Amino acid sequence: MRIAETVTFGGGGIDRAADLRKDAAALAAADADAGSRYLPLFEGRPLVAETGLGWMPKDELPDGCGEPVLLCRDAGITRFAVEIGAGALPAGSEALPGRTGLAFSEIRAVMTRLTPADAECAAMSRAIFGWHRSHAFCAACGSPSRVVEAGWRRDCPSCGAQHFPRTDPVVIMLITRGNSVLLGRSPHWPDGMFSLLAGFVEPGETIEAAVRREVMEETQVRVGPVSYLASQPWPFPSSLMIGCRGEATSEEITIDPVEIEEAMWLTREELRDAFADAHPRVAPARAGSIAQFLLWNWLADRLD
Template sequence: MRHAETVTFGGSALDRAGEVRGDVDALAAAMADPDARTVLIWRGKPLINRARPAMLMRVRLDHPALAQADASPIFLGREDGAPRFAHDLSGWQPEDLDASQLGGFLDPSEQHHPAFASDEVFVELRRVMTWLSARDAEMAATAKAVFGWHTTHMFCAKCGAASDVSMGGWQRTCPACGAHHFPRTDPVVIMLITHGNSVLMGRSPGWPEGMYSLLAGFVEPGETLEAAVRREVFEEAGVRVGPVDYLSSQPWPFPASLMFGCRGQATSHDITIDPVEIEAAMWVSREEMMTIFAGEHPTILPARKGAIAHFLIENWLADTLD
């Protein structure tokens, strides 16, 4: 495995067992397997045991909490030969729910279902992604992304009729026109743009104070990754980019992106930001970035651990990009 594949949400080699998804009998047998387990998602938040080391919960399919789950689970695949599913428990309503905390940039709230132990709670994945093993992170991200897609794609994009879940949760089929729809993944480029000994950093409006990261943007139809890197950097910061290399990718289930980490060499230095796109941008030297990563910079915070931006910058500092 390349070092680049060790980024969060990647590299666990989960057997997704795609051949089972369309086999009704095989799916039924998987559901009946005594070794089958499921992960639970509540409004995009996975159920974990937060005792360190934190662990994604794998629940028996006869657990009483599943009586409140949606009837259409997702077949995630096999783990050590045993079937793994995901169930959506979003219909459950916590008695002490403070809805104002949900959906924030970094939701600190935890929800406890009475059928589970006190340290078994639903948490925001972005907050705990570095607590989990590679396998747990991949399974949680997959379940969160696919359930999120189902929530926003309940109707056929071709004729507008309500569609049905099929293929073990990996497809929606329209009973009216027969169209098939599949989970959406949006390609996004995120760029380590260097000029000499410095890297280009920016921040979006609404981010926590002091937070900067690498520039990023969606790939447009008919566009290569390299072209998207050059276009996005020029649009956001007014910087021209020459050679571009691909480095690493990261599934990013917030809500459903695939981040393509790229390295580009700037051919210009002056910055002119587009205030609609970003709030600020700056060149940060390697020496200053080391201070930032050490948590000793007076005004700038390091990129969030677990995000591919942190992974790329950390490896740039260590000269271990491959």
């Protein structure tokens, strides 16, 4: 898909500066550089300004920030992320004391108005700090582990094990049959919210097999040829959404009520109405999601 990297959180083209992660002297110099910039996060929410992310110099960071994580090099500027610890601000705080025009925001609320580079940095920051919170102890021996390589590794001083950030692969499927696309909804979703079917790739499974298995498990619809379209990092908490297209070889739907609440075939004309918020049952897909991206481009015949 030629426009695959225009999906939200993709195509930022940033230099992740992996060469700096093991270079203690270069990292110290970047940390001391007045031109370096830091992105504070609180409770998984980045600081956001009216024009983008709320980048700030180190000497303006609030109290209670943890160890910085290296994000990237951008036009000569080294960028880091820092997480404000629990207790440094009241739970649920949106404002940063003493700073106007800045607020901590849920990424999904602002992702469509960030630049591609800022969106990628925001997603990276949320995912990496989420990994640190869930991997504070060694998976091999249970001892506390420590952060190394500018936040991109954790080492266990007890048994010597090394732990690296992980991403969970998830297939999300544009399943079509003729002029219709298959949509489903989970029980806890808001009224009117439908999306493409999706599910985690299991150990020892190919992407194509995961697409066919998930669709069969959730709807009993059989899928034939499968092809890759696009991917999207989805840091809620740490998924990589692998967008695929599949051609259904059967039509009858029998849902698994444990997995989904409802599934339906929607024609192109009905999907067009849904995007225009004119469908009686289906609301517009969430802007910025890969589901919305794939559905919109299928509707516009731009999947090549």
